[in-house]
Amino acid sequence: MTPMAEDLLSVLEPKSAKGKSAKIALPKGLDRAKVQRMYRLMVQTRQLDDRAMKLQRQGRIGFYVPSIGQEACAVGSAFALSDKDWCYPSYREPGAALAVGVSIQAMIHQLYGNAEDVTKGRQMPVHYAFRKQRYVSVSSPIGTQIVQAVGTAMAQRIRKEKAISITYFGDGATSSNDFHTGLNFAAVYKAPTIFLCSNNQWAISCPLGQQTASDTIAVKAKAYGMPGVRVDGNDVLAVWQATSEARARALAGEGPTLIEALTFRIGPHSSSDDPSRYRPNEQLETWQKKDPIERLKKFMKSAGMWTEAFEKEVVESAIDEVNAAVKHAETVPLPASSTLFTDVYATMPPHLVEQQERLLALEKAQGGAEIDKNAAFPL
């Protein structure tokens, strides 16, 4: 499949000028505490994913999209943001949500779509939205967020705010209309936007070569007159560095950057998918060896940033937090039927008032509707 190109930015596997492996140099701006924090975020993401996939298999939540193997892309990039920056994620960046300060509990409520879910059970699991963290509502339609992120960046510039927007998407999304439009608008207006493509080399069952005939995703930046950068997406430090550099350029008025983070989707596309139908096993095995958590751990060990005790604390506290959140979420009921009608508009218009009243009257007279036990996604 896609070979690792020569110009792949890597921190954890640096090459000397002669192509030999060289000593790892921590990127400027990072320190021990920050590296440990990124490690923790990746572990939390992994634990959340693991547990959520199990909950789905047990029928306790309806659907899930794991990001296993791609934690470095989300965490490394989002960790480079400041608290005025806006984030337009796809469904495969729970690590970014954690990195910008969303709580595991809030995310797990969303998976249950219960009455404490801030999005009121309106969307399928993993379609998070957190206003406080400027973590914009995840959409299912692929690519739509890309151009929206540009709008926010343009507004930030009009408002002269020292902030940027970042948007996440996959290799498949580069085929979407909005990829084209988003990158083009951003370049024309020199909008302070970072386009982070997690190139995990598959779009459900379609390999990268069926998505595009270009050698890389990064080269697509040339079409828009913007810089394109290719980074080892399983190297959280390299992702952090590439994002930080792009962010600095954006703040300096130099416009957007396309970052291609080369990675791999270790798990299924979603809880509905069976990759053994289409994906060669060898490819999976090759990539399993590049696990982003293991790679960072190896470096941290060598740099004296990692101990068994640290590991234990990180893993156990992540598990505990997830467990507690699941436990609580399962005590919370579904949203009330009346919430079906709110938030369509700021003020409920007469026809919705009428529909709401009629439904509540019917429920009162005959009892509520029953959940269809046969319904499962996808059928």
Next chain:
Amino acid sequence: MTPMAEDLLSVLEPKSAKGKSAKIALPKGLDRAKVQRMYRLMVQTRQLDDRAMKLQRQGRIGFYVPSIGQEACAVGSAFALSDKDWCYPSYREPGAALAVGVSIQAMIHQLYGNAEDVTKGRQMPVHYAFRKQRYVSVSSPIGTQIVQAVGTAMAQRIRKEKAISITYFGDGATSSNDFHTGLNFAAVYKAPTIFLCSNNQWAISCPLGQQTASDTIAVKAKAYGMPGVRVDGNDVLAVWQATSEARARALAGEGPTLIEALTFRIGPHSSSDDPSRYRPNEQLETWQKKDPIERLKKFMKSAGMWTEAFEKEVVESAIDEVNAAVKHAETVPLPASSTLFTDVYATMPPHLVEQQERLLALEKAQGGAEIDKNAAFPL
């Protein structure tokens, strides 16, 4: 504005290795008769445009889009096609229609939208469609034809036909969704398609720099892993050569090519537009000096392919043909009211039969509807 890049393919103004101007070499495959034919097609196009703009100003037709200054793009490229190739034009390629064998009379009927117009007066002027010449129905929405051309090319390949499709569009259209999708699909499937962008440097009032931040249009091909070629669009021989080469590659199974033909829109965007509102006069003057007809004429003179008598015959016969066609078109009535309802479907469904009957009954009872004399495009 956009500078003439170094790598601009030119036949009429060849540069030697040292950058000095060199002797003009007729591209392989062209001869005296063919060059003369292209000259004639450009003159016909110009005469048609000239007259049609006047008809519009006189209120005899409702709308027109001139291609003055861009004749070489359409004629040079379409002249390179064979009679199995399919053509997906935009509104600014009357020269391509003439080159693939459409008659001036057929085009002028369309401008009048009369009962002899093959498209039955269904669309505004210049939205031609000619099945016999595989000249696909021009659409107003920008860019839509680009991806359709790819579908035809894919079908040609499935059918193992020795034929290609070509599609025309402007610089503005490179911002459209369909530009992205069309080029991407074509490259992935190695479809035998030629994408011919007539970069006339304006999209109505928006200059190229507001459309894209890339230095050229041709560079956009890189995003799709296909060759991008830049050609002097006011040099009909160079356009012919670039198209012929791209066509040969396509037939050889080597896939699509993006050709950027650098040119300039001498006239207004359309009969509704006033370029003096937005366009610097110097730019116009610079480009008027590169008139594609004058440039070819100069070469033909020097190559002994042009005489006064030839010129006279070419111009006069073009004028005569246009005049005769206008004269005839004006004798033809509008399509009958009943034609409003045909061609929505292959077979008229009951609800349209009913609507048709009701209308005809009303017309019979009360007389037909009146034309609104105040209606003019755009209001």
Next chain:
Amino acid sequence: MTTMTLLQAVNSGLKDIMQDDDRVVVFGEDVGINGGVFRATEGLTKQYGEERCFDTPLAESGIIGVAIGMALYGMRPVPEIQFADFIFPAFDQIVSEAAKMRYRSGGEFTCPMVIRTPYGGGIRGGHYHSQSPEAYFCHTPGLKVVVPSTPYDAKGLLISSIRDEDPVLFLEPKRIYRSTKQDVPEGVYEVPLGKARIARAGKDVTIVTFGAMVSICEKAAEDAAAKGMDVEIVDLRTLLPLDEEAILTSVAKTGRLVVVQEAPRFCSFGGEISAIVAEKAIEYLQAPILRVAGFDTPFPYSLEHVYMPDAKRVLAAVERAVNF
């Protein structure tokens, strides 16, 4: 007060609201130096600078997508789509994104923006410069759809739309952009969304209509009056959310309903009016509910005058209803 055309009223509304609210940003194809192909944005770049009124690349999905991102952030974008016929590349951003943002995020994110676009026939624009696509948007919960029919309403409704907290599609009837003038106040004022206007009071038949069809219906009503039929015209002004009450009140009075629109009939907005009345006021009806609409064909060029509902066709329906 100044006497203005509908087009001037739109321009005036934009100017005044941009003065009033610095979150308002206007953009689209050719809206800057060119002032829009109809000149609705004339002078805005000059007055407010290129950051507040600017041209965009030729991509409607980009225009709307960018507007959404701005709205989420806290601006009040007012993107223009050059002709309503060209809104479809942005359809996904409008119906999947702008319309659903508030709901799907549980109110965390909202999308106040106004998409202005000229719509409708009668300008010899043929297939792709004439359509009336309101039905597509009226079927999309989360959107509001507004259509003025007079200069005064155009300005007031536009300002109300821009001040509204939800995304609004503002359809401007281009056929009457310059056809009549009316006194229009200077400065900002509102005409409330969701409230219809009785364009003409009458007792025999109700016509429900909007946009450029209002004046056609007024003409038909005069012809009807000459024949002794007293027509009431309800000009909806906002199609979604609909002023059901105004319609039902009028129908309860007249007992007869004719719905008039330019768009094709099948599965259209006008059908919703019929359906509501057939559900809620059938007991008042003394005649079938009739619709006068565009035919169920694409919009033609040469035969535009035959295609579009005119006073004759409206009158014929009024007569049918009265004589039933």
Next chain:
Amino acid sequence: MTTMTLLQAVNSGLKDIMQDDDRVVVFGEDVGINGGVFRATEGLTKQYGEERCFDTPLAESGIIGVAIGMALYGMRPVPEIQFADFIFPAFDQIVSEAAKMRYRSGGEFTCPMVIRTPYGGGIRGGHYHSQSPEAYFCHTPGLKVVVPSTPYDAKGLLISSIRDEDPVLFLEPKRIYRSTKQDVPEGVYEVPLGKARIARAGKDVTIVTFGAMVSICEKAAEDAAAKGMDVEIVDLRTLLPLDEEAILTSVAKTGRLVVVQEAPRFCSFGGEISAIVAEKAIEYLQAPILRVAGFDTPFPYSLEHVYMPDAKRVLAAVERAVNF
């Protein structure tokens, strides 16, 4: 005859028509080796090769645009849109291009193709895997819109659609993809477009519906029968062009009409049914025309079961109509 689910019937229809007509080409996201996310195209690539069934890049506008180019050329493309909710990026190609090609070119170019897409709720797919967008397409002259409700019809209607000379949107009710089985003939056969089916004969109330709502209405009809109300169910099968005659005949018999659909109510397809009856059969009506529909909100996730019309809500409407 083989007993098949609706999904298997679709797959069988594709297999047989591809055998019968070598112009038929199938493509879309994940339709190749993966056989489609629902497996509707399972085995096609294996049987007919990668030129006749293949995966595409992730771009619905590309899928449909390419299909148009193939259809113009003379193929019979059958593109798949993975979920109907994702059809909107292709909206422009469908409504501006495919639908209008024959008309705008005066019949010079035609666009026979079938867009297959699973639609509707009831699978816990939330916002973007549940919508019923038929109204958008039914308002678009030049398109046909077909919705099967049984395995037998699914195969026969699909084959008729592929043989049709015009573009067809073929909406597959995914909720009932695997819920029931039926005998389905082997080999190609047709169920004609434009003809409704009386799914249940009755004399007191007419229900007009289609797709996955047919079985919901059948359940409601049984409950109604238990209460002494005799319900007739018209399963439309083709929404455009509509079998008006079947509807009017039934309403003339029963004098009462309930329209049932999953989509939101406002400006929907169901409204058209009401409007037609309110225009053409009002003299037969003994009750208001009622609609049972999705609420006018985006499609929810957790409360899907409350949102979707169920037998209870249908029954309530039937009772209201009968007791009016």
